[in-house]
Structure formats: structure tokens, C-alpha cells
Amino acid sequence: MGSQLEDLKTAIRQALPDLDVVIAWAAGPDGLAHTPLFITSESDVDLVQWDPRCSQNLAGYLPGLRGKKVGIVAKGCDARSITELLQEKLIDREQLTVFGLHCQGALDPEKIAAMADCGRYVRSAEINGGELKIVSSKGACAISLENGLLAKCFRCTGADAQPCDQFIGEHGAPPVLKDAPATTLDRLEAMSMEERFQFWEEQMGQCIRCYACRSACPLCVCQDHCAAQSREPHWVDQTDHPREKLMFQAMHALHTAGRCTECGECERACPVGLPIMTMKQALNRQIKALFDYEAGLDSEKTPPLFQFRENEEHIKERKW
Amino acid sequence: MNIGVFVCHCGSNIAGTVDTVAVAKAALAYPEVVFATDTMYACSEPGQAGIIEAVQKYELDGVVVASCTPRMHEATFRRTVERAGLNRYMFEMANIREHVSWIGKDKDANTNKAAELVHIAVEKLRRNTELTAGEFTINKRVMVIGGGVAGIQAALDCADGGLEVVLVEREPSIGGKMSKLDKTFPTVDCSSCILGPRMVDIAQNPNITLYTLSEVESVDGFVGNFDVKVRRKAAYVDWTLCTGCGECAAKCPSKKTPDRFNEFIGKTTAINIPFPQAIPKKASINAAACLMLTKGKCGACVKACPAGAIQFKQEDEIVTEQVGAVIVATGYDLFDFTQYGEYGGGRYPDVITSMQYERLLSASGPTEGHIKRPSDGKEPKDIVFIQCVGSRDKSIGRPYCSGFCCMYTAKQTILTKDHLPESQSYVFYMDIRSPGKGYDEFIRRAMEEYGARYIRGRVSAIQPKNGRYLIKGVNTLMGDQVEIEADLVVLAVGAEAAKGAPQLAEKLRISYDTYGFYMEGHPKLKPVETNTAGIYLAGSCQGPKDIPSSVAQGGAAASKVLGLFSKDKLASDPQVSSVSLQRCIGCAKCQSVCPFGAIEMTQFRGMTKASVIATVCQGCGNCTSACPQGAIQLSHFTDNQILAEVHALCPY
Amino acid sequence: MSVLEGKELRIIGFLCNWCSYGGADTAGVGRFTQPTDLRIIKLPCTGRINPLFVVRAFLNGADGVLVSGCHPRDCHYTAGNFYARRRLEVLRSLLPVMGIEPARFEYTWVSASEGQRWRTVVQKFTEQIHGLGPIPAFKSGTCLEACLGTAI
């Protein structure tokens, strides 16, 4: 991995003179997760990091940088978000340079923190072999990387970034992992309708309406025009009630239906850990079943809700 | 905002099952309602005067009328509020008749429901804005689709009114069903003699462009500015050269070609002019029967043609016509009786349709007007007519009355007696429907002067017997079974929608009923309009009609077009979408789903923004549903208006 | 005024102006008696139906939502119902995840001439909703909130 990092740095250095900015990752404050790095001068390149702590999907920054020549470092799943943004013509391909990577899985900082029980302060953390070694105020511990991966890594279908201008390292298949942990969607399926409704009432009761989910979502392109905070139109009111919060989540799910790549940024960003990608996953399943479509694979395709067929093969309409 | 609510009794139509006083009282509690009353007939003169008076007295800014469906009187009340000095769009209707009083029996439930419908109308009205119609220019040309008697009338009336007309006909000649008829009821005057001159007028009128052997391929645009593509099918004859001399047909060796014009009684040639009075009088080749086109050898017509007009390599041609209005007069087709097993299902040669009989009667028909049995060419003596074949029969999905069969059957019995004085006609009928001027007298003449025997009852079976046919039936007046031996059986086949009618409707974006007949704008008040602006109906495409009614509708449709074109500009419906520049992020999702291409992406101070072409926008709102941030809103159906209606009905 | 306690449930119908609203009118003209629960919101086209209106109605306490438009290929605006069909089919999968019985929502096509069909649809749908009973309510939430909510 070390040489992959060096190759990446070399590639960025070479490309930088022609670019306004390159977005990559740098070490974060606590060592458990890396943070975004915006490289504008060659000296910044030394800060670049690449290992499983590069969890964040950087694609969300791209629409805001439209008009600039931007380089971006992308994992396989991040690249699907880039494809979506290209498809919606919210970024320009010719202005964009993608440094693509082969990814063997990214860590879920929340999960690691919970597993390590490392107390409030992490002094240092480093990856060694298949483990993350953490030294914290409580002492030292080591966590197997595989146990700490993000949920989406267990469903990974493409570890190599595509589209890509410069591929760093070797192409390869997604990592072979143990069985995926059960998702909220699986758990919901075992519940009655009443229980599901209660589940969401309880979950949404914890929502603090910070809209981090929206800000992290690379497809929430409406930015400061989000319908959640507008009065024209007035879809959601400001009462502190689970109903309104659930309404917003339904809105987020339906607005991204057929576009969401399940990058998981919404859940990763949620400060209270709500399973808010669940609805999006359900819609994606339906869209796959009805229209045989998956978002983020082909920037030339039209998302299924923006087209139709006169005879929908997989839609069975009710006969009254 | 000051809102006034008017709850109509509609006589007892609404007040019978809705407590209108209670609804008006409830309305006073809704936000911004300052005045509410019940009224006997809101649409009547005093009813409208009451609204105007209240607008002035209470300084109302908007009006809700709770009465019938807006499809009935929305336009009426919009004019009313305009007369009261308000913008015509500051008005909403609550449909408490069709959707409440006429369908519910429980008065409490109805009253409550009516009040809630008033509530949503109030909530919507509160968010209405004053709208002003824009204007656009119109192309004062008209297309008439279908060259039967209705289409001919419409085309001539439009042309006489000074309009340029494009007449499109599917068959090689105009004339339609009427050109196949021998005589017409109740005057028994010659069909060709009255239609023929009108057909000639079409050919000679400089304002009329005639495309026969042509069909409408596609229709784009909207009222005032339609682009219609017409497919001119290959005739394999250059009509600019053809003189209609008929030499080609005389020499054509393919003499056993099915004769469409003569209803397949008799044969014709592969190249032919369908009938002597055809307009245009041009030959065309039936490609399926032509030896040259099927087997590549013959060319007899090429040698025969003095004008050198035959062109075997001719192909279909697409022409585009720009018109401002379209009159649809595509007529009807005849019911296929072969699904009636009891009438032989088409197995008996001397059981024929009324239209085939019409061709036998016609002097220009295959028998030159001599009534002969198709099987052996003998003159029949006893002829049985069976009415309602494919009409008024639920079991075959034709529950409607075709309207003209009683009359033409009576006419055919009269003509039969004229042709064959020794003959005897029998008519099996269900009921006689003769509600036109002189019609019932005509039926009586058939019975009394011409001795047609009318038997009220259905026929259960037709069976061949010794070269003749045994017709078994019932006489319901005598309560008896009847059996009649006859030489010829004529089935009064009913009318059904013209083949391809639904497909044409889809191209024109007009609606049609279960049977394929086109839907008029309103069954009483808009008989020749459709719900698509600029498209009008004439004749049997709207439902079976006799000749006078078809002609009347042709004229009516023409007058509607002339009325429409009397203005130089049309007002566009201002209930269209508009874009909030502040909210639009230029993602073009609206543009991708607009069915009309009414949205363009424009540059605004270096930013990409959507922009609506108001005259092209039809107001469907598909864009509003597609815009995640709600930047594009359809006027008067904004997100907030619909949300307000939902909140009014479901206040948590 | 609220829904008649115990007798009626809250059923919202989103109907297109051209076909189904006309179909409901035709049913009225034909005096085809129907259950009284349904309240119709008229829209120009089913293409105007943002699935979120349906979600909003359910979260606000609607017991059933019915959408009806022109038959496929018969849309006044040529294609609105085709888009609607996709949107509403996708919505159908969201409702059960949220804990809303999917049978509370239906969409169908009724033309302006199909008064009888409209009656059948209303009868069957109303029966279906009565079979399911009232939609689950949020346990939290105060009277104050409800009052604030109506005031928007």
C-alpha cells in the first residue's frame, strides 16, 4: 500500500500544474479517520494519505467546484457518485481528473470507536498488517480491519474506480469478506407494519435535524435550495415532531430514487447514528427489480424516473 | 384576502342530499372566508348577480362556488367574477353535485364531505395568484381528416369562409359511405346526385388541397399551430399525369381483384378507379393484386396508359402541413356480422350485409342495379331483412343503437319493391327508431304502401333449405314462432368506430369511448368540440349518425373553426409552469420530462437556468413533480396549493 | 369539521382533470352510489403527482390514498401517466419500509367515460381501507403541535 500511496503522490504532483485543486485525504485529528485535503500547492501533496481510513466520499465537493479544473482521488464506490454527477450534467468531464484507486475496504470510524472502547482520547492509531492498533487514554488495543469495515464494503460490487483518468496500483476484484452484518432493512422485514412505524417514530425522535445527512450526500445537489427548509414550497414544517423528520427522510429517499449509489455518506455523517440509508436501499431494490437499473454505472444512461416505456415489462397493474 | 363562498342548491339536485345551509355556515370558519351563503341556482342570472353584489359589498378578493363539476360551469363563473371586477383566476369550484350529492345517500356524510371540499377549495384559492393570459398568433389553415359527407361539408364551408383547407382521405376517392349508397331516406333521392356535385366542388375549390390515399402520420403542436405529417401512400400512378381515362383498367389482366368499393360483391381489376364519380378521378394500383408488383411481370397498364403515368417504383411520401385547427370526420365502419353463428357466421353466400345490398341496388354497382343473389345470380323473390345485427346487443359488446338502420332498412324494402314488384320483404325488428322529420311516416309507407311485412322479434337461426334459406324467429307481438323461407337475407349491420380510430385519437390527443367513438367536449353543450383545443369532430366518428346530422355537424365544426380563426391571436392558458430563478440549480430534470419540449435551458448571469416557453407549455405539471427543490411550479397547482389541500383534509 | 367519527375513514383521491375526474363526474351523472369517504383533489395530470404528496397525506393521518389517471396512451398530455406509473411503483416499495401498509395506496386508470369502473374502484378501495382500519398514529406529538400544524 505504501508504494500505491507514493504512486498517487507522484501522479498528483505531475498533474497539479494543470489543475486548480486536487481533492484527496489527509490524516485526521484522532487517527481513526482521514479527512479531506484540498491540494493547491505542491507542498500539500506530502500530506496525502491512502489507507482504509479514507472512508469519506469526496465526490460531494465536486458540484461546488464547477468551473474549476479539479482533480479528485476516488475509491470504486466514490467513482459511482462521480458518474451520477456527470450523468446529471452537474460537473464537466473535461474539467475533471480522476485519480482512481483499487480499494480493499474502508473503515467505519463509529464502529471502530465502539469496538475499541478507547475512551475519549485517542493518542495514536496506525495500520499494521490486518490490524488497526490504537493507543488511547485507556491503553492500547488492536482491531481486525475486516471487523471494522463500513457496511457498504460487504456489498461492494466494484473496488476499482470508474471513470478514471489515472489508475494508481493494480486493478482487482472486491475484497472477499465474511458474511455481511444484517441491515436495518433485513430487520424491518421481520417486523409488523405497526412495529416498523413505531421503529421510525423512535428513531426519528432522536433526530436533531442537523441535516448532516443532506450535506454529506453527494447527490443532494439542491444545496442551499433544499425543499426541507423552504416555505415555497413548504413540504416540511419546523415542528419538532418525528412526523416531519420522517417526511424529510422520505423526501431525501424519493429525491435520490434511481440516483442514489448507496455510498452511505448520509449514515456516516449522522451524529446520532440513525439508519437513514434504509429507505434508499429499499427504493434501489425496487428500481433494480422494475427497471433493471443501478445508479452510478453509466453516465450516458437516463435515470429510470426520468424516462418510461409504454409497456413496462415488470409492472403488474391491478385489474379492478 | 377576503373570500366569499357560495353553496348552490342546484334546485334539489344538491340540496336534496346536502344541507347547503350547514355547508355555508361551516365555510365561515375557514381562514379568510368573510362571507358565505347558500343560493338556489348559482349559475342563473340572479345567482350570478348575487355573487357580483357580494364581491362588491364585502370587498371580496376571491370566490368559491360549491356546485356542479367545474367541467360544467367553471368558465361561466370565471366570467362572473371578472364582471365583478376580480381576476378570473381568483376563483375555485367545489364539486358537491357529481362528487357528493349524486353519489351519496347519507345526508350527514354528504354535508360533511361537501364542507371539506369547500375547505380545500378555500385553501387552494388562498394561494391563487392573479393570472393574465398571453397571446400567440395562429395559422389560419385547417385540416379536415376524412372525406365523407361530414368532412366534405366541413371542408367546403371552411373554404367558402376563406380558409385554406387540407382534406385528407384514407381511400383513393372522397365520398365515404354515402358514395356507396343507392338512394337516401326519407326522400328516396339518388345519393350520387346529391353528393356528386359536392365532391366536384371539393376538387374545383382553389382553397382546398386534397390528399386521398393518405393518412395522418403524426400531429405535433397545439391549437393555432399544429404540424401534421401526412403519409401519401403509393398509388403507383403519377396523379399529376393521370387523366382518369380508365384505359389501364380495361387492359389489366388481374380481373379477380377483391372490390373494396363494392363491398367485395363482384370483382375489379388491380389497377382501377373505384367508381365512375370518384374524386379525384385517378387510377391507383392494389399492390397485393398487381402481377407486376407481386410477380414482377406484366406491365399491361404501362402499355395502355396514354399519359405514361404508371410508376411501379413509387413510394409512400410524407408531407408536412401547418394548420391552426383540425376537423376530424373519419366516420364509421360496419360491424362484422360473422361472429353471429346463428346467421351462418358468413358461411352462406346469400346472407349479405345491408351495404352489400346497397351496392346491388346501385346502378353503378356490380350488377348495374339488378338485384341478384350472389350465389347463383337469380332474382330473389322473398327477402328477409334482419335489424339490429351488431346493435343493441350486450353479448357482443355493442349495447348501443346505431340509429340509422331502421330507416335504411325501410328504404331498402321500398327500393326492393320498386326493383322487383313481385318480391316480398320481411323485416325482423326489435323496436322501430324513427325520430327524424318525416322518418316515421317513411316507415309507415314501407309497411302500408310497399307491403313490407314487419315482424317484431329476433331471428334464432338461418338454415339453408333446398337452395333457399329457412329463417326461424319469434314474433313477440303474436307470441308465436315464425319460419320464413327466403331467397336472400339482408343483415342490417350496425355501425362501429372506424378501424384505427383509437390510434388516430392518440395522435391527436383526443379521447374516445369504450367503443372507439371520439368523445365530444360536452354531450350537450360542446357536441363538435373535443377537450383538446383546436380539434373538432364531425359526423359518425363521434357516434353513429345519419346524413343530415353528419352534414349539420360538418357545418357546425366549420363554423367553430371560422369562429376560432376570426381572431388574429389566441389567448394562451396562463395556468402554466414558471421557474424561480433563485431556486433553480440548472439540473434540467424538468426539461427531460416535459412532453412538449416547453422548457429550455438558458444562461442567466453565467448560471444555467431552466426557462418555460409559456405558449408551448400545456400545464401538465410533470416538471413540477420532477424538480427536487420545487424551483419550477405550475401556476394554480403549486406544491403549496396541493399540500394545503392535503393538510385541509388531513390535519394530522 | 373532521371525518364522521367511526363511520368514515380518511381517503384522499388524486385525480387527473381529463380522464378520472371526468370519470368520477360520469359516475355522478349516472347516480352511481358510492361510499362517502373519498375526498378528491383535482390535478391536471397524474404526472403532477409527486409521490411525496402521498407520503405527506399518510404522515398527516390519511388512511388511504388513491391515484387515478388516464389509461396508458390516453394521457391528455401524452406521457404524464407513464412517468406517474414509474414514480408510483417506486413509491409502493417505500411505504412498507416506513410501516405503512402498502394496500393503503393504489393507483389506477379510469377514463372519462368509465363511470361504472370509477364506482367499482371507489367501492373496492374504500372496502379495502375499511378492512385495514385507521392508519397507525404517532404516539408523540402534542395538541399544540397539531394546532400549529393546521395553521401553516
Add this chain to the structure above:
Amino acid sequence: MSRRYAYYPGCSGQGTSREYDSSTRAMCQELGFELIDIPDWNCCGSTPAHAVDHLLSASLVARNLAIAEDMDVEGIVTPCPSCLKNLKTSQHRMLRPEFHQEVQRVLGRAVRADLPIKSVLQVLVEDRGIGWIAQQATAPLTGLKVVPYYGCIMNRPPDVMRFDDPENPMALDNLLTAIGAEVLPFALKTDCCGASLGTTRRDVVARLSGRVLDAAAAAGADAIVTACPLCQMNLDMRQAQINKANGSSHRLPVFYYSQLIMLATGQQGERVGLDKLCVSPFSLLESLGPQAGEVRS
């Protein structure tokens, strides 16, 4: 592959149409249909009296259905169109839940009334197919000119019977053609023979059946082929009476189709029951030549 059906013989099969019953059983055995008699079957309820009491009529049917439902069979078959009509009509009426319950109350037991009920002719045509039957015709009836006579109720009412065209049925036409007979067009194939007035108004029978005989003779037929015991009885047993009443002199044998299939497949003997026919077919069959002649006992 043998197929198992519950067999409902009907009362005619025990009396006037023994030869239909025996030839049908024999035919089915030869063609691989296993017929198992419904044990202790009772009247099908189609007498004129039962037309005025649907409940009684349906209850009689339901008892037969209930017994058959306990058998391991694909469905119920009967050779008699009259039995078939009442079995199917009663089953159809029992689609109404109230009526169904009422019948069960009368019966004192549950009955599902959902077993398929078909005529023997229908299963023959549908399960085996005309082509297959043609292959079995080792002694084809070449030269035999026949008209098929379906009678009035085999295909009617169409909504209940759901077999063949009600106005111009073709099952017998096709079947007889397949076994080598020459089938003539016959316009009266679904006319009424007058059976329901068979005892009360014999003049009507003479008129209606007389027309069938007249038309068959006029068409040039050597024989009439039926699938109904009542039609056969009227045309065959009463042929002399009809001749007398109408002044005609027909001598048209009236076969059951099952008899002709037996002949065409080379079967003979008592089971075929040709000697039970009133108008003797033997001279006709003899005139056809050796292939058909051989079948006589």
C-alpha cells in the same frame, strides 16, 4: 397414459341407451381413459319437474358431486348432454355463496362443487386430440356419409357449457372426419329434437325430429350420428312414428359417435351394441365394403 375420471352414466344408460353406455365404456377403455363409476349415484335432477325447483335439482346433483369429490379423479364425465347440463348448471348456481350454503344444508354435508365436469366427447377431443384419434382409426369408415347431430343442449348455454361453438359446433364433425367418415354440412346440427315434449306432445316431436330426418336425407346422408341419448331415441326409435305422421319414408340409422369410433378402431361385439338400434345399420355397413363389414359379429 391413462386418465382417471369419475363416470356418471345417467338413467338413460340403464335403459333406452344401454348401447351408448356400453360403447362409451368400451371406447374409453380402448382409448386409455379410466372411468370409475360414482358409487351409488342418483338422478341428475334434470326431469321437467326439477326445472321448477332449483334447490331440489341442485341438491340431487350435489350429492353426486360430493361422492365424486371423495374419489381420486381429475373430474366427472358423463355421456349424456342432459345430465351434463344439469350437473354444470347446478355447479354454476352454487357459485352463489347463499345458494351453495342452502344446498349443503339440504344435503347435510359439505360439497366443494369445484370438480371439472365434462362430456365424454369433450375429454376425448381435448385430452387426446383429433390427430391422435385419427391414428387409432385402423378400420376407417371410408365411404360412410353422415351428418353429425349435436342436439340443442350440448353447447348451450355457452357460458355454462364452455365447449365448442354454440351455433356451429365442430367437435363431432372433426371427430367423424378423423375416423374416415364423410361428414356433410348440416345446418340443423343444433336444432331441437323435441325431447322435452317427448311424452306429452308427440306431434311436436314428430314435427321437429321429422325436420332433422328430412334435412339429413336431403343432404344425402346415409346415417345420423348423435351424442345424446334423447336425440338418438327420438330419431331412431320414433323414426317409424315420424314417418307415419309426416308421410315420409326415412330409413336412416342413428348411431352414437362412440359406436362409430369402436367400429373405426376395429372393435366389435356386444359392447358396440349395434343390434340395439331400432333402424338397423347392418345393410348400410355391409354396403361400405370389407373393412367396415368385418366389424359385424
